[in-house]
Amino acid sequence: MTSLDLELARERSHHDACRAALARMTEDVAEQVVTGEDTAASGADAEALGRHLRSRAKEMREQPPGPLFFGRLDLDDGRTHHIGRRRIGEDPAAPPLVVDWRAPVSRAYYQAGPRDPQGVLRRRRFGWAPYSQGASEDLTALEDEQLTAGGQATVSALLAGEIERPRVGPMRDIAATIQPEQDDLVRSEPAASLCVQGAPGTGKTAVGLHRAAYLLYTHPQRVRRSGLLVLGPHRAFLSYISEVLPSLGETGVRQATLDDEIARHPVRAEDTDTAARIKHDARMAGVLRRALYGRVDPAPTEDLAVPDGSYHWRLPAGQLAAIVADVRQEAPPYATGRERVRARIVRALQLRAERRWGPMGAAWARRIERARALTAFLDACWPKVTPEEVLAGLLTDPDDGALDAAERAAIRWARPPRSYRSARWTAADLVLLDELAGLIERPEGYGHVVVDEAQDLSPMECRAIARRTEFGSLTVLGDLAQGTTPWAARDWHEQLAHLGKAGAPVVPLTLGYRVPAAIVELANRLLPQLGVDVPAGRSVRRDGEVTVRRAPELLAGTRQAVREALAAEGSVGVITTDTLAGPVADALRGCGAGERVTVLPATVVKGLEFDHVVVVEPAAIVAAEARGPNRLYVALTRAVSRLTLVHAADLPEWLGGVPRVGPGA
Numbered sequence: 001m002t003s004l005d006l007e008l009a010r011e012r013s014h015h016d017a018c019r020a021a022l023a024r025m026t027e028d029v030a031e032q033v034v035t036g037e038d039t040a041a042s043g044a045d046a047e048a049l050g051r052h053l054r055s056r057a058k059e060m061r062e063q064p065p066g067p068l069f070f071g072r073l074d075l076d077d078g079r080t081h082h083i084g085r086r087r088i089g090e091d092p093a094a095p096p097l098v099v100d101w102r103a104p105v106s107r108a109y110y111q112a113g114p115r116d117p118q119g120v121l122r123r124r125r126f127g128w129a130p131y132s133q134g135a136s137e138d139l140t141a142l143e144d145e146q147l148t149a150g151g152q153a154t155v156s157a158l159l160a161g162e163i164e165r166p167r168v169g170p171m172r173d174i175a176a177t178i179q180p181e182q183d184d185l186v187r188s189e190p191a192a193s194l195c196v197q198g199a200p201g202t203g204k205t206a207v208g209l210h211r212a213a214y215l216l217y218t219h220p221q222r223v224r225r226s227g228l229l230v231l232g233p234h235r236a237f238l239s240y241i242s243e244v245l246p247s248l249g250e251t252g253v254r255q256a257t258l259d260d261e262i263a264r265h266p267v268r269a270e271d272t273d274t275a276a277r278i279k280h281d282a283r284m285a286g287v288l289r290r291a292l293y294g295r296v297d298p299a300p301t302e303d304l305a306v307p308d309g310s311y312h313w314r315l316p317a318g319q320l321a322a323i324v325a326d327v328r329q330e331a332p333p334y335a336t337g338r339e340r341v342r343a344r345i346v347r348a349l350q351l352r353a354e355r356r357w358g359p360m361g362a363a364w365a366r367r368i369e370r371a372r373a374l375t376a377f378l379d380a381c382w383p384k385v386t387p388e389e390v391l392a393g394l395l396t397d398p399d400d401g402a403l404d405a406a407e408r409a410a411i412r413w414a415r416p417p418r419s420y421r422s423a424r425w426t427a428a429d430l431v432l433l434d435e436l437a438g439l440i441e442r443p444e445g446y447g448h449v450v451v452d453e454a455q456d457l458s459p460m461e462c463r464a465i466a467r468r469t470e471f472g473s474l475t476v477l478g479d480l481a482q483g484t485t486p487w488a489a490r491d492w493h494e495q496l497a498h499l500g501k502a503g504a505p506v507v508p509l510t511l512g513y514r515v516p517a518a519i520v521e522l523a524n525r526l527l528p529q530l531g532v533d534v535p536a537g538r539s540v541r542r543d544g545e546v547t548v549r550r551a552p553e554l555l556a557g558t559r560q561a562v563r564e565a566l567a568a569e570g571s572v573g574v575i576t577t578d579t580l581a582g583p584v585a586d587a588l589r590g591c592g593a594g595e596r597v598t599v600l601p602a603t604v605v606k607g608l609e610f611d612h613v614v615v616v617e618p619a620a621i622v623a624a625e626a627r628g629p630n631r632l633y634v635a636l637t638r639a640v641s642r643l644t645l646v647h648a649a650d651l652p653e654w655l656g657g658v659p660r661v662g663p664g665a
């Protein structure tokens with residue numbers, strides 16, 4: 001037996017011990033639930049304890065299968081820690097068998113290096129068979145790095161293997177291989193907001209999800225109670241990332257699109273491009289505020305007379321106007337404002353009554369508060385409204401000086417509905433309704449929100465997020481170069497101001513783990529055309545291939561390219577325009593494409609990745625929309641190993657010098 005075999009055998013038996021301890025922990029918790037149910041303590045305590053134990057038992061039962069540790073630290077004080085996705089230890093007072101990757105002692109696993117060993121003598125990485133369900137014999141490799149002074153920084157073969165592995169199925173967690181610059185972001189100050197400008201494949205999404213898991217671990221009370229939300233650009237993306245947090249043991253996190261979050265109604269109409277652009281513009285915040293407060297009468301002309309038995313208590317119009325003006329000045333949410341005006345009027349009437357009749361009790365005040373005359377005054381002066389009613393009013397007659405005549409015409413309803421209740425709302429209308437709802441009543445917030453692909457949000461969408469994180473913090477992830485919406489941000493500081501976190505630091509990530517250097521280099525040639533100032537991407541990967549195939553018969557050329565792509569392992573993504581996606585999918589039917597091949601319009605590939613990407617007719621992707629070059633940049637950077645460009649039309653200049661195949665190459 002070699003010394004490596006011996007070490008592997010020792011580690012496997014440690015893994016056996018961990019497995020047994022975990023089984024006992026799961027049993028113990030299940031047993032405690034039974035005990036908890038029997039507890040004869042006060043009802044509320046027993047209920048709370050029972051709930052806690054039940055959710056802990058559920059958590060333990062639902063742990064995903066897999067290896068129980070991925071690394072080990074040997075420290076200079078003689079201690080050793082195995083590091084895994086969650087803590088394993090039966091006795092809270094004894095050192096655990098496995099330390100959670102988020103624990104403070106685990107930090108050195110990610111950060112220590114020969115120049116700064118941080119008390120670590122040796123870092124050990126474990127290699128497990130691919131897709132291991134956690135059987136100890138699946139532990140097949142280990143790699144030691146000595147960090148004592150004078151040690152050399154080494155490139156980990158296990159890390160390289162993990163980064164270069166073929167991609168099948170949904171995104172996986174990277175707890176075993178988080179890189180130092182990523183770890184800094186994952187563990188950065190939880191109460192502070194943060195923006196990551198990351199070139200394609202630098203791990204922004206991975207960082208955001210691991211940060212979410214880290215916050216739940218370090219601030220269980222605060223973050224769990226106030227809620228954590230992960231916002232992604234579309235459903236396909238959410239399903240692609242859906243397993244990362246559960247694999248890290250976090251099952252209760254809401255993952256949604258912003259559209260889901262703000263959906264008060266189904267989308268039943270479509271805006272013209274111009275109307276959508278206006279509705280998403282930051283000026284709409286003021287337009288909506290004015291439309292809402294336009295309903296308030298700042299100068300009531302009639303005195304208020306509230307009957308009280310045979311008597312009437314009066315407030316002169318001037319005093320009513322002063323109350324309304326004061327409340328407007330204080331700027332509470334609209335619905336609170338109405339109640340505040342009511343309360344102030346009652347108080348003023350009470351002072352008058354007391355001057356005449358002496359102290360009036362609470363019952364008197366309640367009666368006056370509900371007096372019909374007072375409610376009628378409020379209905380006229382500060383009416384109850386719904387967001388739908390206000391927006392319908394605005395879209396029927398958009399008379400606001402912030403919009404010019406053409407803009408007003410563009411958003412005006414061609415045929416207003418009979419009532420706002422039967423209005424057919426567009427996607428942009430829902431954003432505006434959310435803004436109005438937020439002006440009327442403050443929405444419930446989250447403790448922390450992770451926003452992915454944040455460059456694509458409009459100012460009005462940003463405000464929807466800002467309202468929900470007024471008292472919470474944000475992790476903003478994105479890449480200005482990948483901005484494809486008509487309103488995509490060109491500057492993070494502006495975008496952060498719309499998100500309510502002006503001044504949050506913007507941290508760049510430039511080292512990519514997905515896209516190989518040859519493909520990054522090609523995509524970087526597009527950068528000067530994208531109209532944004534971002535640092536160019538780099539790659540840790542030296543493998544990777546780019547092929548350009550000229551194909552006078554576009555569909556035949558695509559079939560050929562896909563056949564060639566299928567010769568290698570892994571997924572194949574065929575990306576083209578919305579118009580070509582159908583014909584391309586038809587053409588690929590029956591050419592052995594099968595499950596490994598997905599045909600997608602470029603408009604939905606954001607955030608995804610495929611081992612081999614075939615981009616069909618790049619020039620058409622560029623021409624299809626105003627941000628076409630950005631769209632092509634996104635498409636090119638979905639490739640994990642290989643990229644083929646298939647084209648019938650001429651290629652843009654910047655592709656000069658790339659090897660070509662096919663007729664006329």
Ligand SMILES: Nc1ncnc2c1ncn2[C@@H]1O[C@H](COP(=O)(O)OP(=O)(O)OP(=O)(O)O)[C@@H](O)[C@H]1O
Pocket residue numbers: 162163171172173174177178179182198199200201202203204205206207479482513514606607608609637
């Ligand atoms: N430290 C790491 N170890 C292993 N794999 C990593 C690491 N960091 C990132 N990756 C992998 O690189 C790929 C890209 O990561 P991710 O999707 O998070 O990047 P991104 O910056 O959001 O990309 P994009 O903006 O292009 O969508 C993923 O497969 C991810 O698992």
